Amino acid sequence: MADKFFIPGKIIMGEDALVAGMKQMKSMGDKALIVCGPIVKRIGLTKKITDMLEEEKIEYTVFPGITGEPTDTMIDEGVKAYQENKCDFFIGVGGGSPLDAIKAIAVMVTCGGKMSDYMGVPITQELPKMVAIPTTAGTGSEATQFTIITDTKTDVKMLLKGETLMPDLAIIEAELTMTAPKAVTAATGLDALTHAIEAYTSRKAQPLTDMFALSAIKRIFAYLPAAYLDGTNEKARSEMAMAALEAGIAFNNSSVTIVHGMSRPIGALFHVPHGVSNALLLYDCMEYVLEGVLKRFSILGKAIKVASEKEEDTVAAQKFLRAIKDICKTCEIGGIKEYGVDKERFIELVPKMAKDAMISGSPGNTRMEIDEKDIIEIYRKLV
Secondary structure: OOOOOOOOOOEEEOOOHHHHHHHHHOOOOOEEEEEOOHHHHHOOHHHHHHHHHHHOOOEEEEEOOOOOOOEHHHHHHHHHHHHHOOOOEEEEEEOHHHHHHHHHHHHHHHHOOOHHHHOOOOOOOOOOEEEEEEOOOOOOHHHOOEEEEEEOOOOEEEEEEOHHHOOOEEEEOHHHHOOOOHHHHHHHHHHHHHHHHHHHHOOOOOHHHHHHHHHHHHHHHHHHHHHHHOOOOHHHHHHHHHHHHHHHHHHHHHOOOHHHHHHHHHHHHHOOOHHHHHHHHHHHHHHHOHHHHHHHHHHHHHHOOOOOOOOOHHHHHHHHHHHHHHHHHHOOOOOHHHHOOOHHHHHHHHHHHHHHHHHHOHHHHOOOOOOHHHHHHHHHHOO
């Protein structure tokens, strides 16, 4: 079977990428809706961009209404802002939430209806131009054809997908990530690690995704601890920005597996940040499916040099698994109780979460047969 491989329409990265990106935006439309969160606006990153837009004589309206992981109600407000201000293209600035939000808003202003109408339905309509400017290193949303929006009526994280959701321009400048606090650096960095590991071990992996995923994994193990321990480390921040992009490109084309399938229900029901819920699950999920990914974990263990080239696959794979636990410990990822999750409520909702995880389809990409019973067993390990 032939493999398809998609990347954003254009990627500009490195020092002064934002300046270079402004020249590209002039051809995207007459008025931008800048979608961000209140923190990004408060610390001045939004103003940096609006000042540049004014220099280029590009009109804009700022919508700072993405106050957490995006919900259908936030998207509805974004649609209203876009239409009332007569905008014709999007700029997403921030972590994965604003970048996901511009995709969803673009769908709604083009296609109408309700957000839930598009869950599991490939989106093919041509959408307004989208510019993605990440200020964290992890989600990879700037490089994907996916968006995840929470349905506030059902507490389900809806996965929307389609080639037209791919941003037309991704601007990657490590300096924009320097203000990310330690907790965000950890969560987003481990999110990127999860993307890369799942992309590499997915049933849908292909040679190009392997190349991007492997590179991302090596960078993350080498530089995430440094970025976490010292947020002013420019080299570490730059390498993590690259790793997040690589991981995003990888999973965009080979998809994610069991971790993401199980992570989304935790986020939807208990409002645990996405990167954190991935980190909480990563070791237990990978340990559970180790038999199916043994050879690939062996390759990864040797690639990050926790195992020697001469070691048998079983030994090298176990060492890579241990490295996952170690990097989560370095980034001070605790247990679910530390993130406000009530144990009794969690246990009560395990059957629903397991069902929602399987419905997402992601566990089916795992190189091992997974059913609801397996998902339930892993969830119960967390408590």
